[in-house]
Amino acid sequence: MKKYAAEFFGTFWLVLGGCGSAVLAAAFPEVGIGLVGVSIAFGLTVLTMAYAIGHISGCHLNPAVSVGLWAGGRFPADQLLPYIVCQVLGAFAA
Secondary structure, X not given: OHHHHHHHHHHHHHHXXXXXXXXXXXXXXXXXXXXXXXXHHHHHHHHXXXXXXXXXXXXXXXXXXXXXXXXXXXXXXXXXXXXXXXXXXXHHHO
């Protein structure tokens, strides 16, 4: 259960920080973060989650990553659907 909560929070953080900065950059160009700022925001959100939840859940943060790991035989099939559900719910919450 701890893994699923970590994936929910990690995906929430990624969408809030990364996509939120992209929305701000597009809606308010005078803010000045631009493409570099959006790139840095995405990188920092992934970095912070890798350190915060990487040891708990593996820090997939994205259903495509989870499916890719499963397809490559590095992730158990019985955990795939709960991970995806938690990731999608985390993205919607953000």
